[in-house]
Amino acid sequence: RINEKRLWDTLMEMGDIGGTEKGGCNRLAGTDLDKQSRDLFVSWCEACGCDVEVDKIGNIFARRPGKYNDLPAVGTGSHLDTQPTGGKFDGVFGVLSGVEVLRTLHDNNIETPTAMEFSVWTNEEGSRFQPAMQGSGTYVGRFDLETELNKTDVNGIRLGDELKRIGYLGDMELGSRNMGAFFEAHIEQGPTLEDEKKAIGIVRLGQGIRWYNIEVIGRPSHSGTTPMHLRKDAMLAAAAIVTEMNAIALRHENGLGTVGFMQVWPNSRNTIPGNVKFSADLRNPRPDILLTMHKELIAFCEKIAKEHNLDVNIDPFWYFAPVEFNASDDVKAATEKLGYSHMDIYAGAGHDACYMADLVPTGMIFTPCLNGISHNEAEYSSPEECAAGANVLLHTMLEASER
C-alpha cells in the first residue's frame, strides 16, 4: 500500500507552485512555474535512483530499473501544467501517484520484473498552446514535431522557445521509450463517481473531441451613427454562434458544446466589432453523433455568414476520435483485489493516456472529485480518495510488470 500522507504532502507541495489565493493553481505550460514543478518532479525521481530523460517536445521520463531491463517497462504519468483557473489535482494527481508508486517500491526495496517508467507530458491542458495533449500526441506521432514547436500562445511566443528557455527541450527521440503498457490515474473531473458513491472509475473510453478556431470578419464602424441595417457586426454574429453551440449540444444525447476563448477587435465600446476570434469545443462519446454535431456547426456558420452579410471562417484544427482503453481489465482486477468500490465510466476530458493507447495497452484509473468540479480553483479530492487511486495504480503496475 502506498503512503496516504506522503502522497497528500507532495500534492500540497506541488500545488504551492503557482498556487492561488482560492486554493487552486495557475501553472500554464512552458512558464517559469511549469519549470519549477518539473524540477521538483525530477529531483524526487532522482532521489529514488531514477534515470531522467527529456524528449524533443519536452516530455520527461524517469526510469526505475527492474530485473529484466530489456523487457518493455510499465509506464505511468500525466501532466503538471494547469488551467489558468486550475486546481491542484488535474494531472498533478496522476504524476504524483506515480511518484508515490516509485517511492513505495524504492522504500521497500522492491525489485520489479520490468523497469517502471514515470512520466510528465508537455502541455496536456491545451490552454496556452493548442491542441491539448500536445506532448503525448506528438510523442506517439499524431502531430508533427516542428509544427507543434512552432505553435504560439496569444502573445505570439513559440512553445519551442519556451521549452528551451525553461531547460526542457530535450534531444531524446519521440516514441523511443521501451514501454509495454501505460496506466494513468486522474481525478474524474465530473460528478459521476461522487453521485454513484464509487471509489474508483474503470475508464473504458475517452470521448471524442473536436476543436475549432472561428473568426468572424465584419466591418468596424461607429456605434452611434451606423444604422442597424447597414452593420456588419462581428460580435452579434459571434453571439449567434455561441448560442448555437449550446443548442447543438442540447440536441444530442451526451453532447457538450463550449466557447471558452474569445478575442474582440478593435475592442472599443463605440466601435462595432470588425473581427471576433473564438474557440469552439464539441464533444461526444459517439463518433457518429460528434460528426453530426460538427456538420451542424459548419452549416450554422455558413448560414450566419449569409444572414449577417459577413465572413465566418471556421478552422476545425483538431479532431480527437473516441478511444477505447484496452487494458481496463487490468485496472479492474487490481481494484477488485484491493476491495474498492468501482464502476465503468468514460472520460469526458482528453488525457495523455488517450494518445499512449496508440502505442501500447493502456488503462485509466479515475477517482472522485468534489461536486464534479474541475478547471476551477475549488477542485478537490480527499486524501483517502487520492490514496485509493494511487493504490490501484501501484497494483495495476505491479501486475502488469509480472506478466
Next chain:
Amino acid sequence: RINEKRLWDTLMEMGDIGGTEKGGCNRLAGTDLDKQSRDLFVSWCEACGCDVEVDKIGNIFARRPGKYNDLPAVGTGSHLDTQPTGGKFDGVFGVLSGVEVLRTLHDNNIETPTAMEFSVWTNEEGSRFQPAMQGSGTYVGRFDLETELNKTDVNGIRLGDELKRIGYLGDMELGSRNMGAFFEAHIEQGPTLEDEKKAIGIVRLGQGIRWYNIEVIGRPSHSGTTPMHLRKDAMLAAAAIVTEMNAIALRHENGLGTVGFMQVWPNSRNTIPGNVKFSADLRNPRPDILLTMHKELIAFCEKIAKEHNLDVNIDPFWYFAPVEFNASDDVKAATEKLGYSHMDIYAGAGHDACYMADLVPTGMIFTPCLNGISHNEAEYSSPEECAAGANVLLHTMLEASER
C-alpha cells in the same frame, strides 16, 4: 475663404501621426502619439501668435486676441484622439478646421472684434478611458476632476498619469475660459448627407447615449466533463445579452444597440468562462424611448441571471441626455450666405460641443463622409467637402464675433 489645399495638407500631416497601413489612424488618448499630435497643434497655433494654455484635464486652448479682449471669445475645437481603428477625420477635421480659420485670419491680418479660441479636448473617443467626451464633460462640470483623472485603461494605467507623462496635465482651472459661443465642425460619421447630396448638415440635436459595464459571473469548469445542465456559463449568458441588445435596438424607432468591448476570463478554450465583462451602448434621439430601451436591458439582464442561475451585474455608468444646439441658426445663416446646400440633421455620435452647450450658445457643422463610414480606417471626406465645412466655420465664427 479658407485655403482648401492647406487644410488638406494639415489633415494629411496630422494623420501620419499614428497613421495605419490601411490609411486610417490609431492614436489613443494619452499615448505618445496623442502627445505628438498635440505638440503639432500647439506649434501651429503659436506660429500664428496664439497664447496656449492647458487645463487640469489636459484640454488645450489657443487664443488669438481680438479688438475687445474683455469680451467673451468665440470658440471652436474638437479632439485629436482616435479609435484604435480610427480614420484621419473624426475630430481631427474639427481641430484643423479651427487651425485653418486661425491661419486665414492671421494671413489676412484680420482683427476680429472678440478674441478667437481654438481648442483640443482630451479623450473624446471614450475608447481607452471612459466615458467619451471626458475632457469637455469635465471642463463644463459634468464629471468630477479627480474621478476622471483616476480612470484607468484595461491595463490599469491612470489617465492622470498619462497626461502628466506626455506633458499635458495643465494647471488652468476647469471652465475658466472667457468664451461666449462655441462651434464645432465634424464629419457626419453617418450616411445621411451623402444620401441626400448635401454639403452641410446643420446639427439640431445630439442624440442620447447610455453606456453600461456588464459583468456576468458564472462558474469556471471543465468543458469536457461538466454536463450542460450543471453549467454556469458566463459566455452563454453574455451571448444572450449581446443578442438582446440588437433586439432592443430593432424594437424602437431610431434605436441603436452595440456591444463593442468584451473580456473573457479565464479565456481558456476548455474551461467554461467564469466571468465575462462587456460594454453596452444604447442610443436614441428621444429620451423617453432611450429610457424604455434602458429598462428593457436591465430587465433582460435580471431575467438571464435567473434563467442561467448566475450573477449579472450591470453598471449604467454614463447617461448622456439628448442635447439641442441653440446656435444652429448661426451655422445655417453662414451656410446660406456661402451658398452651400444643407439640411437639418441630428448627431448620432457624442461631441465635445454637446457638453459645451451647457455653458454657451453652441452649434455644430457636419460634412459628409464616404459611405457614412467612421471609426474605420476607410473613413474619408474629400478636400472640397472639408473645405466647405471649414468655410462655414470661418463665417459662423466671424458673424458671432461681430455680434
